Each structure stands twice: as structure tokens, then as C-alpha cells.
Amino acid sequence: MRDGLEFSALDTEDATDPEKGGSKPTLGLKMSIVRQLKPGETLYCEGETATYCFEVLNGVLKEYQVLEDGRREISEFYRKDDLFGYCAVTERLETVEAVTSVAVRCIPRDAFFRRMEQSPAFSRSIVETLIERLARAHSRMLLLGRMRAHQRVASFLLRLADDAGDDECVIEMSRQDIADHLGLTIETVCRVLTDFKKRHLIDMPVARRFTVRDSRGLEAEADTLSSLN
Amino acid sequence: MRDGLEFSALDTEDATDPEKGGSKPTLGLKMSIVRQLKPGETLYCEGETATYCFEVLNGVLKEYQVLEDGRREISEFYRKDDLFGYCAVTERLETVEAVTSVAVRCIPRDAFFRRMEQSPAFSRSIVETLIERLARAHSRMLLLGRMRAHQRVASFLLRLADDAGDDECVIEMSRQDIADHLGLTIETVCRVLTDFKKRHLIDMPVARRFTVRDSRGLEAEADTLSSLN
DNA sequence: CGGCCGATTGAGACAAGTCAACTCGGGTGG
DNA sequence: CCACCCGAGTTGACTTGTCTCAATCGGCCG
Numbered sequence: 001m002r003d004g005l006e007f008s009a010l011d012t013e014d015a016t017d018p019e020k021g022g023s024k025p026t027l028g029l030k031m032s033i034v035r036q037l038k039p040g041e042t043l044y045c046e047g048e049t050a051t052y053c054f055e056v057l058n059g060v061l062k063e064y065q066v067l068e069d070g071r072r073e074i075s076e077f078y079r080k081d082d083l084f085g086y087c088a089v090t091e092r093l094e095t096v097e098a099v100t101s102v103a104v105r106c107i108p109r110d111a112f113f114r115r116m117e118q119s120p121a122f123s124r125s126i127v128e129t130l131i132e133r134l135a136r137a138h139s140r141m142l143l144l145g146r147m148r149a150h151q152r153v154a155s156f157l158l159r160l161a162d163d164a165g166d167d168e169c170v171i172e173m174s175r176q177d178i179a180d181h182l183g184l185t186i187e188t189v190c191r192v193l194t195d196f197k198k199r200h201l202i203d204m205p206v207a208r209r210f211t212v213r214d215s216r217g218l219e220a221e222a223d224t225l226s227s228l229n
Numbered sequence: 230m231r232d233g234l235e236f237s238a239l240d241t242e243d244a245t246d247p248e249k250g251g252s253k254p255t256l257g258l259k260m261s262i263v264r265q266l267k268p269g270e271t272l273y274c275e276g277e278t279a280t281y282c283f284e285v286l287n288g289v290l291k292e293y294q295v296l297e298d299g300r301r302e303i304s305e306f307y308r309k310d311d312l313f314g315y316c317a318v319t320e321r322l323e324t325v326e327a328v329t330s331v332a333v334r335c336i337p338r339d340a341f342f343r344r345m346e347q348s349p350a351f352s353r354s355i356v357e358t359l360i361e362r363l364a365r366a367h368s369r370m371l372l373l374g375r376m377r378a379h380q381r382v383a384s385f386l387l388r389l390a391d392d393a394g395d396d397e398c399v400i401e402m403s404r405q406d407i408a409d410h411l412g413l414t415i416e417t418v419c420r421v422l423t424d425f426k427k428r429h430l431i432d433m434p435v436a437r438r439f440t441v442r443d444s445r446g447l448e449a450e451a452d453t454l455s456s457l458n
Numbered sequence: 459c460g461g462c463c464g465a466t467t468g469a470g471a472c473a474a475g476t477c478a479a480c481t482c483g484g485g486t487g488g
Numbered sequence: 489c490c491a492c493c494c495g496a497g498t499t500g501a502c503t504t505g506t507c508t509c510a511a512t513c514g515g516c517c518g
Contacts, residue, residue, distance in 0.1 A: 065367060065368070065371050067371065067375055067376070068452055071375040072375070073370055073371040073374045073375050075367045075370050075371075086360075087360045087363050087364065088360070088364075089357070089360065089361075093364055093367065093368075094367065113353075116349070116352070116353065116356070117349045117353070118349075120345070120346045120347075120349070120352070123345070123349070123352045123353070123356065124342075124345065124346070124352070126356060127345070127352065127355060127356060127359065128318070130356065130359040130360065130363065131315075131316045131317070131318065131359065132318075133363060134316050134359065134362060134363055134366060135316065135317075135322055137363060137366035137367070137370065138294060138304045138322065138323065138366070139294070139322075140370055141302055141304050141366065141369055141370060141373055142294050142296065142302040142304075144370055144373035144374040144412065145302045145373040145409075145411070145412030146296055146300040146301070146302050146412060147296070148473080148474095149473075149474070174496070174497090175496075175497060175498095176496090180374075182374070183373065183374030183375060184474075184475090185474075185475060185476080186496090186497080186498095187474085187475075187476080187477095187497095187498080187499085188473090188474060188475075190497065190498050190499080191474095191498085191499080193498095194498075194499085206482095206483080207482090207483085207496075207497055207498090223297055377505080377506095378505075378506070403464070403465090404464075404465060404466095405464085413506080413507090414506075414507055414508080415464090415465080415466090416465095416466080416467085416506085416507075416508085417505090417506060417507075419465065419466050419467080420466085420467080420506095422466095423466075423467085435514095435515075436464075436465055436466090436514090436515085
């Protein structure tokens, strides 16, 4: 099966008139299609042939790899305006699945790469996206390879709050997703969170929502500075 | 200090005649310079301004990030023909240091990016390199986040052997480097290695050289299949 | 040949994992 | 509208893999 061939709900956009131009000036790609996904639905799976690239219109998706025994590692969460799925030569190496309800624009890969040939500015912006993503990958390696549980969770919360641009913040993903993103178990994530609550670094009235209460303290927790305690 | 400004030993190549063209047809970049490094010498450090990109002519380098308390994570080892150092917008996020004696070609970043503007083929090849490196980063995240010590070491040995294209293989880096690459400690790396020796998966007459003896067994060790034991 | 640094081995400590019980909150059906 | 149910989340007791600290080994260079 090839990705993007089975749309539960689709809605073509500017697919008819090649001269019309994309509705998104930054991409300006023709022939794009919008696909809607419900939470838990997968967009594509490891092993499939890559035929589309995607742009998140709204919602959150997760990209992951699985080990034979079921252990899972979520490499990225994608949010509004993130571009993904072009990072495959032919075959998908990871699976991408909706975390929340999601709308993604599907762009045929060949159109995408043709655009890259034609526009140096476009390919430069792609290179920059890739470079930034690689930098993030490196800091995640540091996190996974060298940080303690409480550092990992603190970094994660800070990133969530930062992305939200607000101290009050919704946690869209499950504890299992967080654990799989941080290389921990559900139980450890919970324990660290309740520890942070008890120490008034965060408020968390319900499981899927939190507020940063002591951002300085949380940052100290995320840095290794906390090892001075 | 900006990288590449203090050359202990340098040897300009085609820096005089812009029409001469690079000696390396795949790059064809003018104004490049070759720099020699001794083991342990650093090419550039985190925080410096990025002014050059590099191509490995021979030898092995390591790229790493450090945590405040000194814990270190080696994100990549670079070998002959690897291109690196362009993955920074302005400021270096990692440090790169010679593992063995090394020769690298230094390419001014602006020349590099100008070349990208001019040649779609060149920028496509850069995009492909980046994509491949990102894929490697993802599989390393899986390793760091979800694999056991013996799986990590087995994967590492298999990669070494694969890169060498030979079952007999030199280990250029120290145990500390390996540990920092795998998110383990020196001691754990040693223990796993002696365990592999005892079980005749590998031979390792001296610390810096090994032979794969039972590649199937080693692969089983690298996969999570070994959790069936 | 001796010294030194990297590598190896051992013993004990500790962070995180496992397994299992329990709670909570949201959704559904009566 | 309420009560129940179910799955996600939390907490606890115990296990274990890896780390830490410390001692010893061994190859390489002067």
C-alpha cells in the first residue's frame, strides 16, 4: 500500500487549475489535497512507498519507530505549519499517526522535488528546515543518552509551554506517548510529574493540562544544574 | 574565535586561481584549504561562529555536545568523504574533534551556499545527505531511548564492521568515545564486550581491534529478538 | 625496564523498570 | 440526569540493569 491513497475524507484544493497557484504562498504547490484524520488514525506506515509530503494545517501528529518487541520511540511531534514526510528516499522508515484530530495538506513528492529544482529559494528553505530538524535531533540524542528522568520530563514540559507560548498548556498526547518520546515508562513519567506538583514547579489539576508555576525551578530541573543538589 | 582561522598546518589548494576548479569534481568548490589535525585536536567548538564547511579527506572525527556536568554525547563520527559543518545557521551547536590524525578540506560557507543557489543538482545532493543523516539520527534515537546496553554495543560493532567492509576491523575511538556515543559508561561497554568475547560472537585480541566471528548471533543481539532469551 | 594511561574486573548503590492494585474522570446507557 | 463502566493515569512494592567507585591489568612509549 502506498501512502495517501486511502482518504477517509478528502477535499481537493486547487487541483484543477495548475495556473492558480497554491493557497499557501510559502509553498505555492499545485495539486495539493487536504486530508482529515481522527485521533489514532495513521497517515503512513513504516515500509510503505513514499508518494506524498505533508504540511500540518491543524492538530498534532506523532512520528515513531517500533522495535520488534513493541518498544516504541516517538522521534517527533508535528504541529501546525510543520512540513514532514519528504525525508525518505523511497520507503518510509517511520510511521506517522494523528494524536488529535488533524488536517494535513498532501503534496505529491515529485511536485515537491520539481519545485526544489526550479526554485533555489525553496530548496534553501528546505535545507534550513532540515538543518534545524537535525539540530533538534542532536539535542534529543543528548536528552535520551545522557539525561535523567526528571531532566527529560522538565525539558519536555518547557518545550510544550514554549510551543504554546503560554504558561497554561494543554497536553495533547497520552502518558504513553510522552514516555515513548522521552525513552521512559509511563510510571516514571507519572512519578516525576507528581514530584514536580508536590514541589510546586507546576500545577496540574487534571492529567491533560498543566501550568508552569516556577519556570526558573523547572529550568534548573531541565539543566544538569540540578545535579548540584 | 572563529573556526578555521588558526591552522596549525595548512596547505592551500587552488586558492590562487579561481578558474582552476576544485580538485574534487563532486564538489568543485574553489578557494578550499586543507587542514591537518592531530588526534584530540578540535576543529571547532560549540558557540563559535560558523565560517567553513568541511569534507573529510582521511581520518575520523567526532561531533559532540556536552552537558554542564561534563556528560557528553557524541552524535556522529565522520569518515572519509563525509561532508559536515554546514548544519549551522550561524553559531556552532556542537564541537568537532579529531579522533585519529585527520585531513579535512575547508570550504568557506558562503561559497558553499552560493554553489547551492547556482546548482540544483548540488543542492539536491545536499538535501539527500541531510535526509540520510536525519534518518540515521532517528535510528540513533531508537537506540538511545529504547535499547539495552548489549543491543547498543552490538549495533555499534556491526556498523563498524559494515563501514570497514570487512569482518576484521580497527576501533579508532576510545572506550570513552564509544560510551559517549551509545549513552553508556566505559565500564558497561567493557563488560558487554567481554561478554561477547566469552560467547564467541567476536574476537578481540587487543582492545582496539576486533573480528566478527558470529555475525548472525551479533545481529540477533542487536535486534530485540535477543529479548526472547 | 619502568611508568603511565587506557582498559578491564569487581562489589555495592541507585535510578528506572516491572508488576499489580487502585483511583479518577469522561462517556454511555438506562 | 444519574450511575456505572472503562480506560487512562497514579501510586506502591519489589526487581534489575546500569552506574559508581575502587582496584587491578596490560600495552605502549620513552
